[in-house]
Amino acid sequence: MNLNQLQYFVTLAHMEHYTRAAEKLSITQPSLSHAISSLENELGTYLFEKQGRNVVLTKYGRLFMEYAEEALSILDAGIRKTKAMTSETSGHMDMGYIYTQGGEFIPEVVKGFLNENPDREVEFGFHNGVTEDILKGIREEKYDVGFCSMKEGQKDLEFFP
Numbered sequence: 084m085n086l087n088q089l090q091y092f093v094t095l096a097h098m099e100h101y102t103r104a105a106e107k108l109s110i111t112q113p114s115l116s117h118a119i120s121s122l123e124n125e126l127g128t129y130l131f132e133k134q135g136r137n138v139v140l141t142k143y144g145r146l147f148m149e150y151a152e153e154a155l156s157i158l159d160a161g162i163r164k165t166k167a168m169t170s171e172t173s174g175h176m177d178m179g180y181i182y183t184q185g186g187e188f189i190p191e192v193v194k195g196f197l198n199e200n201p202d203r204e205v206e207f208g209f210h211n212g213v214t215e216d217i218l219k220g221i222r223e224e225k226y227d228v229g230f231c232s233m234k235e236g237q238k239d240l241e242f243f244p
Contacts, residue, residue, distance in 0.1 A: 086158070088122045089151045091115055092130065096148050099137045168206075177208040179217040179226035185209075189230065 091108060095115065098104040105112040123130050130144035140148060168175040180189050193207055210226060217231040221240060233242040 088118050091118045173204040175206045177226045179210045179220045180230040182211050184230045
């Protein structure tokens, strides 16, 4: 089962007509028929039944529809959230820093950034710890930036005073 099959299934279920659904999806009607047939084979049941020139969901199609719509909705929310967090005007920054930087330095850095970029909507995540924790967090992509002591022998990281 793939994402296209779920999208095709939901669109066909709402439109109840292969040709119109294929047009809406910008695919050929045979491609849509093949995708739905493959989905039905994988699930081991018919999802649609013919009703004149249209199709309607079977009992099992109605059941599957709830889950398919929920899955697509969750994926859509994830796409929106990811785009919002990485767009040019908004985002999320996770900062790791050593305890001594949390009192004045980090608030000043954030305030300076926000003052210089009033048109951006950036959320910040603040995480404090010791230098080893910060370096580990950078390597594991837990933090986008880290403020800590310089440690020799860290060839995979760049340090700026």
